[in-house]
Amino acid sequence: MVFRPIKWLFCSLNPIPVEELLDHISAEIYQKSYVVVDGFVDEEFRKALLEEQIALLNQGKFRHAAVGVGEKKQIRTEIRNDQVLWMDAEDLSPLQAEYWEKVEGVRQAVNQRCFLGLRSFESHFARYPIGSFYVRHLDQFQAVPHRLVTVILYLNDSWTPADGGALRMYLPQEDGSELVEDILPLGGRLVVFLSGEIPHEVLPTNKERISITGWLRNID
Template sequence: MEEVLDRISAEIYQNSYVIIDDFVDEEFRKALLKEQTELLEKGMFRHAAVGQGGQKKVRTEIRSDEVLWMDQDNLSPLQAAYWEKIEQIRQVLNQRCFLGLRSFEGHFARYPIGSFYKKHLDQFHAVPHRVVTVILYLNDSWSAEDEGALRMYFPQEDGSERIADVLPLGGRLVVFLSAEIPHEVLPTKKERISITGWLRNID
């Protein structure tokens, strides 16, 4: 884990993002996926909204995923184990990148077939405290034909944008600076499962 943490901190410092394959082992990934499936079957997921406070609305033309927020005070053993891994990331980013990260929030995210999330930034005026985005994919299998990639946009000096598409392979972790990398989830041809969260500079 120490080597992985070193790589995360180095690449966030140099490139503002990092992709780590096999961040969790298969047993842990499958257990998280099973828990997510059971929670879904119990009707615990809700359509994701956009905006904050009184402006919060479900707008399926912008995003059509479903989410279940995790309760920090009521985590399952599996969720607590994942949060501990994120805590290690928080500590190493604070030590080496001086980001002042103080807390984590996260949710299970399910993208049904055909769903998407249009281009956006995770940090904006209504949610200024999100500093680092952390996504762990839980899918059993994925191929390019399944589509549903995370598309990241990197502004270039000439005003253009470089694009990188990241497939949601099971066990893959994607970490990036929330205010710097616009991104979207392209329409998926297969159910797409992740834990998406944010390291924040507030408690």
């Protein structure tokens, strides 16, 4: 197992033209199956999304996340103990609709470069209370083969290594080993990766951790 430091790609203080940014995202997905982008959304938009999520949480709309699908769906706190609120594609708030439009740009760019046949997006708000985690897993498995690309946007106001809660990615290498990368959930940071190729986990968090997690799919 090899550890390598992350090299962050973008900063909101030095914005990149949208077309160039989307081209970079698609190129990195094509070449190495993942990409990390700082400052994908500006601070005003990030704070607005965070405030909306907090308001929905205070309204009691979040539920404990489950594992499995259909009749096999169950809450397993030894596997994951986060809370989620699924977004309704037919009833998005103005902020949610704006975020989906940004992800639509990613979908089109990745399709153009990688020919994945991505057709739709599903997403939920995710909240990890203090002490929560999600053990190692793949986002694409037998019950959900239609999830091809994972898209995560972090909304936290601030984060340090001492806060824990990193996204740990296990990157397969040609020699059969794995390269391990820990990605802190910094506000405005976007992480995109191939759902069926990169095992990952959320390490135990020492403070509340907020994000939007979603998947680009090959179904409508």
